[in-house]
Amino acid sequence: MNELGRLEDLPADYREALTQLNLVPLWPSLRAVLPPGKPRPNTQPTFWSYEALRPLLMRAGELTPMEKAERRVLVLANPGHGLENMKASAAIYLGMQLLLPGEWAPAHRHTPNAVRMIVEGEGAYTTVDGEKCPMRRGDLILTPTGLWHEHGHDGTEPVVWLDVLDLPVVYYLEASYAIEGRRQAVKPERGDVVYARGGIVPTPVFARSGKAYPMLRYPWVEARAALVALAADQPDLATVQVSYVNPETGGDALNILGFHALMLRPGQTLRLPVRSPASVFHLIEGGITAEVEGQTFPLAEAATCCAPGYTAVTLRNRHADQPAFVFVADEAPLHKKLGLFEVRD
Ligand SMILES: [Fe+2]
DSSP, X not given: OOOOOOGGGSOHHHHHHHHHTTOOOSTTTHHHHSOSSSOOOSOOOEEEOHHHHHHHHHHHHHHSXXXXXXXXXEEOOOGGGOGGGOOSSSSOEEEEEEEOXXXXXXXXXXXXXXXXXXXXXXXXXXXXXXXXXXXXXXXXXXXOTTOOEEEEEOXXXXXXXXXXXXXXXXXXXXXXXXXXXXXXXXXXXXXXXXXXXXXXXXXXGGOOOOOSSOOOEEOHHHHHHHHHHHHHHOTTOSOEEEEOBOTTTOSBSSSSOEEEEEEEOTTOEEEEEEESSOEEEEEEESOEEEEETTEEEEEOTTOEEEEOXXXXXXXXXXXXXXXXEEEEXXXXXXXXXXXXXXXXX
């Protein structure tokens, strides 16, 4: 590939004339925006230990009352994007949120889609679109674009969850905003109850639900049981994986980011394929290492790491006597909708 002309090769008066007319020569930047063979991501393999993060999150609970924070969150920011830009990857935002007993995080709705993966504590709940979703370790709760949501806590211990949002891409599109609202009235309907059995959906008077997001809470007890059943049913299956989907359509649960759970068998090493989207791995149960671009991250329970796209990721279960369970978020739905999705091996 031949060297292209640089900006400084051009006479100063020519560059000035271009600038005056809001014009830019393409060739000095061509290789940067269209690099050969593979993108050059800003996303760096990055690891966040929960053990190290937790005391700082608890201190935020002492330093900043809820009315001064609204959402008490420490953002898991990727240094490759600049910490102040609050991105784990080009499309993924991650935050650890703390809610103390008796606190209430006021109702709002916004254009970015969010999910929460509950990390610790009992007694908190999120009310989404009038549906009260209890929060327990490993549960996945959706807050899709435009739906009202608020958090409350009737328990006695701090509750922590991992927020995963598509905020960076919605913000990039200049489409990010929020609206504050009043406390929601709770409706009796519960999507996690009526969609609890695979292949069976509610059809009152023969009609399917027209809701864009019929299921808002995916209990960990169900996802874990599905993984254990899959592993037992197919003893030779290398990748024991389930995905969180819309039970009415079978499509992705949300439009922009995808969500999955993996089980690593005792002692298993799993090499994931090289795919175009960036991914995030959060350990729910067990102890693993994640190898990303020659870096090895030791993930204890509740630790999180991210991997850029176009990168091989190898997950190793460090325990020979117990399985490990991993929550995965990725940018695959966005890549597929844009026609950019690739698998390279
Ligand atoms: Fe929110």
